[in-house]
Amino acid sequence: MTAIDWATIGLVVFDVDGTLYDQRPLRLRMARDLLIHSALRFDRSTLRILSAYRRIREELGDAEVADFEPVLIERTAAATGCAPAAVRAAVDDWIERRPLPYLMACRYPGVGELFAALRRREKAVGILSDYPATAKVAALGLAADVVVSAGDDAVRRLKPDPRGLEHLLATTGIRPEAAVMIGDRVERDGAIAVRVGMRALIRSSQPIAGWQTFRRFDDPLFAPLLAA
Secondary structure, X not given: OOOOOHHHOOEEEEOOEOOOEOHHHHHHHHHXXXXXXXXXXXXXXXXXXXXXXXXXXHHHHHHOOOOHHHHHHHHHHHHHXXXXXXXXXXXXXXXXXXXXXXXXXXXXXXXXXXXXXXXXXXXXXXXXXXXXXXXXXXXXOOOOOEEEEOOOOOOOOOOOXXXXXXHXXXXXXXXXXXXXXXXXXXXXXXXXXXXXXOEEEEEOOOOOOOOEEEOOOOOHHHHHHHOO
16 A cells, blocks of 8 residues: 555544554443343343344445434334333443443544544544544544534434435535545445545454554554654
8 A cells, every 4th residue: 555645634534443542442331331221220121222232233234224323223122122212222332322432441542643644734523433533532522523423303314324424524624535434344344445435444453454544543644744
């Protein structure tokens, strides 16, 4: 892979989950809280809802279902035998709200420094997530110029459907060839970048054939940005 000429890049777009923070410690903490919650109430319905919700959300992303959220709630309710309102309440509580206090402790080293470097270099920072991201970005102690989530009215598509990234590019007015997508999943973040003609950087502990990867946010490929 050729080195990135950062002087030609005006926009850097980040995925959130698994890219800006380590999901493993977060999942362990949330699993602990959920098990305690279920044991105290002698009720495993929340565990069933969250498991089905995540699985079905992945399936809808693979199928690139338009206006996915009503379908997601309906299918999760059917799969768990719970009311749609109970599904929404569990998702709002356990996926959107409860993880927030844990996020900063799970943030990858170097993320804050890279965001600050992008500001110094006057690069626009975008966020593109399959989940609501504004509160997560704030909880991570970060700030972005544009935050786009799959459920936004202008999008309503999960990755790798390109609608969200196209909307973000249109909002910033920056051409795909002057932007970079940074994520952790080739089949989602990498694929969506390719579909709009953007370059992708994939955070990975191991090389991935055909993709430019990095292990840490102080990787040498970021050196031109991080230099004083």
